[in-house]
C-alpha cells in the first residue's frame with residue numbers, strides 16, 4: 001500500500017523535477033541573468049566556489065545517505081526478531097568512530113573554508129585609485145594571466161565608475177573622464193566599460209539602500225545612504241549584460257534594472273567623446289522644436305538636464321543622449337525591436353548579442369512613459385496602472401513643489417508626439 005503510494009508520487013514528481021533541472025541547464029545560454037554563466041573573473045571565482053561546495057556536499061550526501069540506507073537494509077526487522085529486546089541497551093559507543101567523525105567534519109569545513117576565504121579576498125581586493133606595485137597581492141592574480149599583467153592593469157588601466165542608486169534607477173559617473181552629474185554629463189541606466197579592463201566601482205545611494213548586481217560579471221554589493229562601498233569587476237567579452245537592484249528599496253524595486261555594455265577599448269574612447277558632446281540644435285519650426293519648447297513649458301527642465309539646451313535639472317536621468325540608449329526608465333523599458341532581439345539571441349545562442357536601438361520602439365516607449373501616470377483614471381474611474389508604480393516623475397506631489405501637480409496628465413496626443421520627436425533627436 002505504502003510502496004504504491006510512493007511510486008505514484010515519484011511518477012508524478014519526475015516530470016516536475018526534470019523541468020526544474022532544465023532551468024539549471026548551463027547549455028541554455030539565453031538566460032539573461034545567470035550566475036552559472038560567468039563572463040568575468042569575479043563571477044568566475046564565485047562560480048568556482050559554488051561548484052566546489054556543491055561537489056563536496058554531493059559526496060557527503062552520498063556517503064551519509066549510503067550509510068543510512070545500508071543500516072536500514074542490514075538491520076531491518078526479520079522473522080524471528082520478535083524475541084529480541086525491543087530497545088538495544090545504551091552503550092558509550094565507539095570512541096574511535098566518534099573522534100573520526102568529528103575530525104572528518106572539521107576537515108570538510110576546512111576544505112570549504114580555504115576556497116571561500118580565497119574567493120572573498122579576491123572579490124574584496126578592490127584596486128585603489130593608485131596602488132604601489134609593492135602592495136599588490138602575490139598569490140592570486142586579479143587579471144587572468146600573470147602577476148605582471150595584474151601590476152600593469154592596476155597601474156595603467158583601472159577605470160573608476162561611481163554608481164549612484166536612486167529610487168528607482170542607477171546613475172553612472174566616470175570621475176576620471178569628466179562624466180559626472182556635477183559636470184552635467186552623467187549616464188543613467190547603462191554602464192559602458194571597455195573589455196578586459198579592471199573597473200573599480202564606488203557605490204553610493206541618494207536615498208535608501210540598493211544593491212548592485214550583474215550576475216554574469218560580478219556582484220552583489222549594497223549602495224548605502226551616507227556611506228561609500230566599493231567593489232571591482234572586469235568583463236572578458238564584449239556584449240550586453242543584464243543587471244538588477246538586489247535589495248528591496250520600495251514600490252518599483254522590481255523595475256530597477258540596469259545594463260552593462262562591454263565594448264572594445266577603442267569604441268569606449270569614442271563613446272566617452274560622444275557623452276561629452278552637447279545636444280545638437282533642433283531644426284527651427286519642426287515638431288522637435290515644438291517639443292523642445294514644451295520641455296521647458298511642462299517643467300521637464302526642473303528635473304532633467306539636456307546638455308547645450310537646458311542645464312537646470314540634476315535630479316532625474318540626464319537626457320542629453322537619451323535616444324542612444326537601449327533602455328529607458330531604469331532599464332525597465334527596452335528600446336530595441338524585441339522580436340529582432342529574440343531572433344538574434346536564438347541565432348547566436350547567447351543574450352549578450354544585441355540589436356541596435358529601434359527608433360519606432362523608442363518613440364512608443366517615450367510616449368507611453370511621459371503620458372502615463374499612476375494618478376490618471378480610466379473610463380470607470382479606476383486608477384490606471386503606471387509603468388513604474390510610485391516613480392519619482394509621475395508622483396510630483398512628493399516634492400511639494402507648487403504648480404508641478406498641474407503638469408500631470410495634461411498632455412494632448414500632439415504634445416506627446418512633439419516631446420517624443422524632440423527626445424529622439426538627443427542621440
Ligand SMILES: [Cu+2]
Pocket residue numbers: 209210211245246247248249250253254256
Ligand atoms: Cu531595489
